[in-house]
Amino acid sequence: MTLLDGKALNEKIAEKLKAEISRLETLRARGPLGRRPKLVIIQVGDLAESNAYIGRKIKFGEKIGAVVDHQKFPNTITQEKLITQISSLNTDSSVTGIIVQMPLPKHIDRDEVIDSIDPAKDVDGLTSRNLKLLWEAKGEGFVPATTKGIISLLDEYKIPIVGKHVVVVGRSFLVGKPTFLAFLNHDATVTVCHRHTKNLAKHSRSADILVVAAGKPNLIGKEHVHKNQVVIDVGINAVQNEVSPRGHNEERPRSTLVGDVNFAEVSKIVKALSPVPGGAGPMTVASLFENLLEAYNRQIS
Numbered sequence: 001m002t003l004l005d006g007k008a009l010n011e012k013i014a015e016k017l018k019a020e021i022s023r024l025e026t027l028r029a030r031g032p033l034g035r036r037p038k039l040v041i042i043q044v045g046d047l048a049e050s051n052a053y054i055g056r057k058i059k060f061g062e063k064i065g066a067v068v069d070h071q072k073f074p075n076t077i078t079q080e081k082l083i084t085q086i087s088s089l090n091t092d093s094s095v096t097g098i099i100v101q102m103p104l105p106k107h108i109d110r111d112e113v114i115d116s117i118d119p120a121k122d123v124d125g126l127t128s129r130n131l132k133l134l135w136e137a138k139g140e141g142f143v144p145a146t147t148k149g150i151i152s153l154l155d156e157y158k159i160p161i162v163g164k165h166v167v168v169v170g171r172s173f174l175v176g177k178p179t180f181l182a183f184l185n186h187d188a189t190v191t192v193c194h195r196h197t198k199n200l201a202k203h204s205r206s207a208d209i210l211v212v213a214a215g216k217p218n219l220i221g222k223e224h225v226h227k228n229q230v231v232i233d234v235g236i237n238a239v240q241n242e243v244s245p246r247g248h249n250e251e252r253p254r255s256t257l258v259g260d261v262n263f264a265e266v267s268k269i270v271k272a273l274s275p276v277p278g279g280a281g282p283m284t285v286a287s288l289f290e291n292l293l294e295a296y297n298r299q300i301s
């Protein structure tokens with residue numbers, strides 16, 4: 001079984017982006033450029049999970065030499081004020097890309113907030129404009145970072161997509177739907193499954209490439225896969241560990257990160273599998289900054 005190592009590819013992409021930003025530094029020293037690529041991350045609230053995701057993005061940005069500005073707002077911020085802040089960033093020439101960390105509080109309309117981002121700075125690829133370009137298979141848009149990362153991981157391991165049957169388990173706005181479109185644009189035949197799909201195992205076993213993004217721990221087991229399959233596990237779930245008797249394993253973490261795929265079972269069967277953590281997660285971060293540099297190059301051209 002081949003382990004699809006997203007962490008290793010993340011580091012490879014980081015070196016490439018770092019070299020490109022260093023080249024841009026040289027050009028800036030000569031005069032034609034006045035800024036470094038800058039990502040603004042907008043966060044509403046203080047969820048621990050969101051803080052962890054943002055921390056990884058900040059760390060990656062620092063590694064490659066990009067500027068990352070984390071703007072944090074209280075849960076009580078109004079939608080109007082949030083959109084006003086985004087509008088000011090849209091017109092700020094020093095800002096290359098803008099992302100809004102999900103989730104947002106219930107009183108804020110996610111779609112309206114995302115669509116207030118200038119599509120040229122929408123490096124998460126989630127505005128209506130960029131999703132329309134993805135739908136139409138036009139390359140001038142930005143592909144959502146997780147979806148882009150999945151395709152890049154398959155490319156790195158020379159896993160063909162054209163003509164293959166891809167099954168995507170999950171139909172979320174952030175991952176499932178854009179991933180379906182991206183594979184379709186790469187000439188795959190795509191089936192999308194979800195919580196109302198009957199006989200999930202029948203569908204999942206029919207796939208050459210199985211992408212699981214359902215947000216349900218260990219949803220996919222040995223009965224869902226076959227030996228010639230490539231499996232991408234996008235899920236990341238914190239599962240609470242059992243409390244040990246007093247005096248034993250005091251240092252054991254309270255929770256463990258697991259994917260939507262039962263790694264212990266599936267890894268013994270399939271041809272290739274991405275781990276959790278260390279698979280799709282690091283690729284999402286790397287792909288976001290690939291989009292950021294692409295946005296930068298478009299904005300200075």
